[in-house]
Amino acid sequence: MKKFLFIGLALGVAFMFAAPAMALDVDYSGFYRVRGFCVHDYEGFGKRIEVPDWYDTTNSIQYYHEESEHATDYFDMILGVEIVFNVHPRLKLITNFTALDKVWGETDADRPGHEAARGDDSNNIDWNQAYMEIDAGVGQFQVGRIRYGEFNHPFVDDGTEADGIRYTLNPSIWGGPRWNPLLFTFTYAKMFEGDWTNARSDEDIDEYRMTLGYVSDNFIIDSLIQFERDEFEFDISPATVISIDKADMWLYNLYAMMKFGIIKIEGEFAYTHGYITDPNYNDENLIPPNDWTGEMEDIEIDAMGWLIQTTLNIDRLEVYAGWAHTDGDKDGINDYYSPGNTINAFPGQVGDFDILFFLTGTESVIAENFGGMGNWSANGDNPHGLDLFYIGGGFDINRDVNISGVWGLARADRVPFGSKKIGWEADIWLTWQIMDGLQYKALFAFFDAGKFWEDAQNYYFDNPYDNPDAGNIMAYSHADDGSCWALMHQLTLSF
Numbered sequence: 001m002k003k004f005l006f007i008g009l010a011l012g013v014a015f016m017f018a019a020p021a022m023a024l025d026v027d028y029s030g031f032y033r034v035r036g037f038c039v040h041d042y043e044g045f046g047k048r049i050e051v052p053d054w055y056d057t058t059n060s061i062q063y064y065h066e067e068s069e070h071a072t073d074y075f076d077m078i079l080g081v082e083i084v085f086n087v088h089p090r091l092k093l094i095t096n097f098t099a100l101d102k103v104w105g106e107t108d109a110d111r112p113g114h115e116a117a118r119g120d121d122s123n124n125i126d127w128n129q130a131y132m133e134i135d136a137g138v139g140q141f142q143v144g145r146i147r148y149g150e151f152n153h154p155f156v157d158d159g160t161e162a163d164g165i166r167y168t169l170n171p172s173i174w175g176g177p178r179w180n181p182l183l184f185t186f187t188y189a190k191m192f193e194g195d196w197t198n199a200r201s202d203e204d205i206d207e208y209r210m211t212l213g214y215v216s217d218n219f220i221i222d223s224l225i226q227f228e229r230d231e232f233e234f235d236i237s238p239a240t241v242i243s244i245d246k247a248d249m250w251l252y253n254l255y256a257m258m259k260f261g262i263i264k265i266e267g268e269f270a271y272t273h274g275y276i277t278d279p280n281y282n283d284e285n286l287i288p289p290n291d292w293t294g295e296m297e298d299i300e301i302d303a304m305g306w307l308i309q310t311t312l313n314i315d316r317l318e319v320y321a322g323w324a325h326t327d328g329d330k331d332g333i334n335d336y337y338s339p340g341n342t343i344n345a346f347p348g349q350v351g352d353f354d355i356l357f358f359l360t361g362t363e364s365v366i367a368e369n370f371g372g373m374g375n376w377s378a379n380g381d382n383p384h385g386l387d388l389f390y391i392g393g394g395f396d397i398n399r400d401v402n403i404s405g406v407w408g409l410a411r412a413d414r415v416p417f418g419s420k421k422i423g424w425e426a427d428i429w430l431t432w433q434i435m436d437g438l439q440y441k442a443l444f445a446f447f448d449a450g451k452f453w454e455d456a457q458n459y460y461f462d463n464p465y466d467n468p469d470a471g472n473i474m475a476y477s478h479a480d481d482g483s484c485w486a487l488m489h490q491l492t493l494s495f
Contacts, residue, residue: 030081030096031494039072039486042358043369045449046482072365075104090135097127128161139169139176148189151211151224152255154352155307155324156270158378162207164189171215183222185211191228205230217259224253228274249274249301267308272347274301276336297339303327303346307353318404319393324350326376328385328413332459344414345383349376355390356408356425357445357486366486371453371479376410385413386422400433411452418455423448423481437495443488453479 082096102124131144148162169184170176187209194203206229213222230247250273257266275298309322329335329345336343354361360377361367367379374380376388392406410422425447432440456477 025086027084027086028081029495030079031492032077032079033490033492034075034077035491036075036489037072037486038488039366039484041482041484042072042366042447042486043372043479044482045371045447045453045479045484076102077104092133093130094133095127095130097125099125101126139167142166142168146187146189148187148209150352151253152220152222152257153266153268153307154354155268156253156305156326156346156348156351156353158348158351162189162191164207173216181214183211183213183215185209192230203231213255219259220255220257222255224251224255226251226253246277247274262313264311264313265309266311268306270305270346272301272303275299276301276343299335299339300342301347302342303344305346305350316396317393318395319391321391322389324353324355324386324388324390326350326386326413328415329383330414330416332383332416345385348378348381349386350388351378353377355388355392355406357427357443357488358447358484359386359388359408359410359422359425371449371456372477373453373456373479384415387411387413394429402429402431404429404431410450415452415455416459418458419451421450422452423450437493439492439494441488441490441492443486443490445486445488446483447485448483449479449481451481453477454481 078101079099080096081099082094085093085095087093127145129145129147131142131146134141134143143165145161145163146166148160148164150157150159164187166185166187169180171181171183172178173181174183187207189207189209190204191207192203192205207226208228209224209226211222211224213220215222228247228249228251230249252271253268254270255266255268257264277298303326305324305326307322307324309320311318311320326346326349327344329343331338331341332345335341335345350360352362354377357363358366358370359375361375362377362379364379367375367377370380374382376382376386388408388410390406390408392404394402394404396402405426405428407424407426409424412420412422425445427443427445430442434440454477456479459477
């Protein structure tokens with residue numbers, strides 16, 4: 001009898017919770033995408049490169065052998081779903097997730113004889129965002145894991161997710177107060193938290209981000225101020241804290257856009273500055289110093305970036321041209337390890353502005369290894385800066401088919417010596433809207449390398465805090481002044 005009572009009680013509770021949910025207004029949207037890549041020589045541009053062979057543990061020597069760079073051929077896929085629960089006309093729960101974000105042939109869980117999916121858990125689901133959206137009388141609040149890091153044009157953006165609170169006061173034309181003509185946002189984001197255990201105190205990465213601007217169809221002027229505070233404690237032993245590593249960084253962005261009939265002009269300026277406090281570790285193997293004195297010396301950050309682009313849109317034809325610049329550091333990443341120096345490389349370089357597949361594309365496998373140094377996207381973050389002139393356009397052959405292309409010529413901003421000529425790239429895209437909800441895209445990309453890469457073989461990374469006996473001087477690049485190319489096919493189902 002008790003079993004039937006428990007079963008009945010359980011069913012009653014389930015129906016009690018399910019009944020309101022079934023009446024809830026829920027909106028779904030998303031996509032499923034499959035891509036195929038064939039990429040040749042993107043790491044060495046045709047140069048024979050050293051490949052790790054075997055490691056001699058007795059003598060601590062890594063042996064290599066040379067081989068020509070092989071082609072990278074693979075398929076990948078991803079499912080993205082967004083769900084909006086309309087709880088009340090002024091209250092929503094917004095969430096989205098990605099699943100099966102993996103290369104074909106990887107498995108969801110690590111099994112003998114199979115390759116596990118990159119960074120995936122056993123369920124292979126990454127819940128990206130989940131936040132409340134509350135429309136209050138004084139503005140809109142978003143609370144939870146929100147979309148973060150974007151500002152108008154994708155240039156120098158680093159779009160991601162973060163746990164935080166965003167407040168938005170809309171202008172009157174968007175339903176805000178009648179006295180307000182401007183769009184205002186303020187966001188607090190917790191990027192890292194170390195205070196939730198009793199072993200640490202004041203270990204956080206907090207960001208505060210405010211925007212204020214006028215936004216309309218034909219004219220936009222928008223400004224952003226972002227402040228980031230990093231604090232970490234380092235121990236000699238669990239009972240003794242010797243120093244705190246701190247960083248204060250400011251980012252200022254100004255974006256403007258104007259439309260004059262068929263012509264659109266837009267530009268963005270970004271400036272970042274601040275400091276990183278050097279912790280001066282106490283370790284006999286790290287020099288200098290061998291003994292920690294309690295004195296700290298800052299590493300400064302001071303860098304700029306800007307973009308200007310003009311677009312001409314005539315019926316079925318679009319043509320654009322632009323110039324993007326990011327500051328670089330002639331010493332590369334050495335200044336990150338040099339107290340008293342100034343880092344002049346703009347963090348993340350051009351960010352999410354993936355105008356060119358090789359030079360600025362965000363495909364991480366390629367971006368991080370391009371030329372052996374990394375490209376100028378947020379994933380590559382090449383520290384030598386970029387001056388990029390580009391021109392491109394697209395044409396609608398008919399209602400369903402578009403062909404487009406872009407050509408870019410690139411130079412490094414600062415190098416320790418040698419050539420600044422990075423090279424040129426040309427990309428051609430074909431887009432076919434097969435039917436409502438199904439799109440096919442094809443890409444051919446070609447990059448011709450300049451002498452920058454050959455000269456960069458003689459740059460070196462020298463961390464002054466490493467033991468020089470470890471032989472840590474490492475060449476930046478192992479690329480030549482050759483070329484590389486890529487083919488990509490993509491099929492996307494949207495719903």
